[in-house]
Amino acid sequence: MTAETVAWGTVLLLLFSNAFGFVYSFIVLKTSLFGKYTIQSQEYKNGIFTKRLPLFILNFILLLIFSGTGAYMIFDFLDTSSGPWYLIFGQVLFAFLIDDLFFYFYHRFLHENKFLLKHIHSIHHRATKPFPLEYLYAHPLEWMMGTLGVVLGFAAILLFMKINLYAFWIFGLIRNLHEIQIHSDLKLPFISKVPFLSKTEHHDLHHSKLNGNYASTFLIWDKILGTTFKPSKNENH
Numbered sequence: 001m002t003a004e005t006v007a008w009g010t011v012l013l014l015l016f017s018n019a020f021g022f023v024y025s026f027i028v029l030k031t032s033l034f035g036k037y038t039i040q041s042q043e044y045k046n047g048i049f050t051k052r053l054p055l056f057i058l059n060f061i062l063l064l065i066f067s068g069t070g071a072y073m074i075f076d077f078l079d080t081s082s083g084p085w086y087l088i089f090g091q092v093l094f095a096f097l098i099d100d101l102f103f104y105f106y107h108r109f110l111h112e113n114k115f116l117l118k119h120i121h122s123i124h125h126r127a128t129k130p131f132p133l134e135y136l137y138a139h140p141l142e143w144m145m146g147t148l149g150v151v152l153g154f155a156a157i158l159l160f161m162k163i164n165l166y167a168f169w170i171f172g173l174i175r176n177l178h179e180i181q182i183h184s185d186l187k188l189p190f191i192s193k194v195p196f197l198s199k200t201e202h203h204d205l206h207h208s209k210l211n212g213n214y215a216s217t218f219l220i221w222d223k224i225l226g227t228t229f230k231p232s233k234n235e236n237h
Contacts, residue, residue: 003075006165010071011064013169017176018060024132025049028184037186039204040129052137055123059136059143066144067172074154079162091167092174095153099175100217102149108214108227110142127183130207135179150175178217183207205229 027033029044110121124138136143150171154163181191182203191200198219206213212229215221222228 001080001165003072006075006078006080007068007072009169010172011068013173014060014064014067014176017173017180018133018136020177021133021135021180024180024184028131028186034186034188037188039185039187039201040208042129044129044131049131049133052134055138056133056136059138059140062140062144063136066147071168074163077158077163078165078168080165082166083164088164088167088170091157091164092171094157095150095167095171096175096217098153098156099149100215101221102152103146103217104215104221104225106146106149107216111211111214125207125210128208129185130183130204132180132184135183175217182216 026049029049110116120139120142124134124142127134127137130137154168157163178197181188182198182200184200185204187199187201198215198217202213202219202222203216206229209229212227213222214227219228
């Protein structure tokens with residue numbers, strides 16, 4: 001396997017997952033197929049997808065360039081063998097834990113720093129009731145800085161061993177699909193039952209209340225650090 005193959009494989013993985021996000025967004029916005037699983041009762045504004053589209057496209061192009069180039073550059077640090085499943089699973093889990101811990105503190109800082117909240121993070125929070133592709137509706141600098149968690153996770157793995165290519169790809173695919181799902185405003189039963197994993201409602205509350213629920217992948221960080229948002233009994237979101 002060559003560096004070019006790894007780079008193009010990474011790009012294709014992102015193309016696939018975001019094509020899914022595009023179709024998923026169309027279903028959420030234009031049909032009532034998942035209507036009974038909707039979390040928020042408010043309706044989406046007409047033309048909202050078209051309005052968001054330029055920033056989606058910009059961020060997606062930057063994401064492809066950033067990810068494809070990054071995959072190419074780290075080729076010498078990759079183990080391209082299939083490897084034992086437990087090694088792949090362990091690397092994926094470890095990368096998620098480091099990435100999500102970084103994201104928790106980074107995301108919380110974006111809220112607690114009033115300048116960054118006003119000029120950077122507020123763009124993403126224009127989506128009070130998000131739909132799947134709105135994980136890409138953010139200031140380009142915000143999501144680029146957010147990927148430092150991924151870099152830290154895999155850099156930590158390199159302290160002990162090479163990064164398994166399939167762990168790298170599986171991590172990227174799951175992370176992307178999870179971001180798409182938690183911005184869907186849908187509480188799907190088969191996903192909501194996965195233990196420890198952050199649910200759509202967890203992040204949906206964050207968007208509607210602009211407070212608490214800072215973690216993206218796991219529930220543990222908000223619970224440990226006391227930032228889980230708890231609406232009152234009479235409060236709807």
